[in-house]
């Protein structure tokens with residue numbers, strides 16, 4: 001006879017998940033490659049003479065898969081980051097990385113406000129701590145503030161997992177102090193999702209967000225026309241687009257140059273940008 005608590009459990013209707021994520025193929029391939037490697041290792045223990053002949057058979061695809069998983073987050077090898085969202089409304093999500101910046105961020109907010117757009121700002125903890133007033137400004141204008149690591153160090157993907165977790169929690173703490181809310185979204189620096197990044201994000205209760213398209217405007221010498229051209233094919237409902245408000249050593253960000261045309265194109269297609277917190281509430 002079933003236990004009373006098992007018997008009377010109501011069958012709740014789970015809320016539909018609006019998020020678009022990679023499939024599970026990448027993770028299945030990784031498991032297969034690891035299993036094959038372990039199989040060869042066991043065989044080699046039983047018969048060491050066969051090791052040289054078989055060692056590279058699983059190892060090369062395994063290394064290839066690991067590199068693919070880190071560089072190409074859409075593969076879903078180590079995590080299933082959000083790539084877009086399902087919506088019946090004419091909404092997309094503009095996102096801005098690497099800020100806040102004392103000149104660029106307010107300028108971008110002005111451009112967004114003119115069209116009634118809300119966006120998500122993946123801010124760097126250090127920069128937020130240096131400019132808490134800008135985080136206030138983002139929150140006051142209804143934008144979503146999200147985690148983009150504490151330092152944005154280039155070696156973030158290879159940091160030990162526990163150190164990375166400590167940095168993500170420290171960035172969360174800075175942002176919670178500035179905004180009054182603990183962030184729920186994380187974009188990995190440069191979008192590289194290594195096993196430590198995936199593990200630390202999970203432990204910090206942060207959902208990894210990747211993108212539908214990126215302008216690649218955060219690199220030195222980025223050409224605004226080419227950046228815009230990378231985004232235009234993806235100006236549609238449910239897309240998550242990436243630009244950068246955090247720049248160092250330039251007079252005006254590429255994002256600020258790209259945004260007027262991008263927003264005009266969105267208006268032509270009847271699209272409004274909303275913050276990821278609003279998507280979650282839809």
Ligand SMILES: [Zn+2]
Nearest residue numbers: 097098189190
């Ligand atoms: Zn970044």
